[in-house]
Amino acid sequence: GENVEQHPSTLSVQEGDSAVIKCTYSDSASNYFPWYKQELGKRPQLIIDIRSNVGEKKDQRIAVTLNKTAKHFSLHITETQPEDSAVYFCAASKGPGTYKYIFGTGTRLKVLA
Amino acid sequence: DVKVTQSSRYLVKRTGEKVFLECVQDMDHENMFWYRQDPGLGLRLIYFSYDVKMKEKGDIPEGYSVSREKKERFSLILESASTNQTSMYLCASKQGATDTQYFGPGTRLTVL
Numbered sequence: 001g002e003n004v005e006q007h008p009s010t011l012s013v014q015e016g017d018s019a020v021i022k023c024t025y026s027d028s029a030s031n032y033f034p035w036y037k038q039e040l041g042k043r044p045q046l047i048i049d050i051r052s053n054v055g056e057k058k059d060q061r062i063a064v065t066l067n068k069t070a071k072h073f074s075l076h077i078t079e080t081q082p083e084d085s086a087v088y089f090c091a092a093s094k095g096p097g098t099y100k101y102i103f104g105t106g107t108r109l110k111v112l113a
Numbered sequence: 114d115v116k117v118t119q120s121s122r123y124l125v126k127r128t129g130e131k132v133f134l135e136c137v138q139d140m141d142h143e144n145m146f147w148y149r150q151d152p153g154l155g156l157r158l159i160y161f162s163y164d165v166k167m168k169e170k171g172d173i174p175e176g177y178s179v180s181r182e183k184k185e186r187f188s189l190i191l192e193s194a195s196t197n198q199t200s201m202y203l204c205a206s207k208q209g210a211t212d213t214q215y216f217g218p219g220t221r222l223t224v225l
Contacts, residue, residue: 042218106155
């Protein structure tokens with residue numbers, strides 16, 4: 001069935017370093033890929049998303065890249081700060097009008113000061 | 114700003130009790146979702162609703178039912194709570210023709 005694999009499950013980086021989280025999806029019809037950040041005790045919040053007609057998208061220190069051929073997409077956080085510490089989830093869906101997101105299992109990022 | 118609220122942040126119930134979790138959104142979204150979040154398993158879809166009184170099973174509907182009598186409100190019902198339903202429950206909503214889901218703060222349910 002459809003699934004999204006996410007790696008690593010935990011990631012520790014020194015403040016100021018970069019962090020990369022990778023997801024691989026199985027359904028080639030997927031065309032929308034959001035990333036959510038969930039701080040401890042809080043709701044998941046969308047931080048960036050990408051559609052399949054784009055290879056890369058940036059928003060300040062956060063970027064997402066998509067390789068449709070390989071069916072994987074990655075979240076890149078540069079110049080990490082302690083407030084980046086959270087659980088990050090990737091997801092894949094077939095776009096507007098479809099209801100189902102397939103979520104990855106999450107990555108716990110710790111930024112060490 | 115989209116607001117999705119859930120009736121309780123923390124809930125403790127006994128095995129066999131009937132449990133209601135409520136979710137309300139204030140943005141006139143057509144679609145609403147209930148997820149369960151467990152460590153190492155990510156978010157798994159229990160049920161979703163694409164319109165009032167319309168519902169579809171997600172990946173793990175067993176032991177759950179839902180109700181959507183009004184557009185803004187989507188309820189998750191555990192007919193007879195069991196210990197393996199101890200979990201974090203997240204509600205989400207989205208506009209029908211768009212991609213982005215907005216999440217509620219979650220309800221941490223413990224079944225003793």
